[in-house]
Amino acid sequence: EPEVTQTPSHQVTQMGQEVILRCVPISNHLYFYWYRQILGQKVEFLVSFYNNEISEKSEIFDDQFSVERPDGSNFTLKIRSTKLEDSAMYFCASSEGVGNQVGETQYFGPGTRLLVL
């Protein structure tokens, strides 16, 4: 069964460093998403991406964040200058993106646990 994959599974970085989290969405899906879950808190939407541009983004997704689809399979989240409060589990998701895209089922990857020291 096709699934969303994410690398790395864990990443430790120093405050102020740049990190890139990678995701490979399900191959025929057209919509991609990033969410984050700070330990003990709710899962929060960061951004959605369609047709090589951001479709929606939350208030959390400020200038230090960026997303990219560098090739036909990868979808990346870059955090330019990490802060302690960026420590969280980051989930990538994808959905089919065909027809009426309202409330499509999103399939999530296993997550990348980011720890900023």
Added chain:
Amino acid sequence: AQKVTQAQTEISVVEKEDVTLDCVYETRDTTYYLFWYKQPPSGELVFLIRRNSFDEQNEISGRYSWNFQKSTSSFNFTITASQVVDSAVYFCLWGAGNMLTFGGGTRLMVKP
């Protein structure tokens, strides 16, 4: 703004008991979707069900059943004859555009 509330932060049951996880949502949208996802200890988010706002039919899938009541803005999830493998955090979600809004989750612990 839409909001999803899962009032039960943690539930503990003994194997074979039935358990209902509550979900209440707030929205002004007339067209929206509701979801349940499971997050086992390994951490991934596993899709369980999606319902649209116009379909209030209850659904049963094996030991799982869902009760959607628009009049009370609730979308409750029942596990019948719970098993230890059901132990996980369960999230109720709301979606109308591309963004999914998560509830806070209910941690279910099923003891043998």
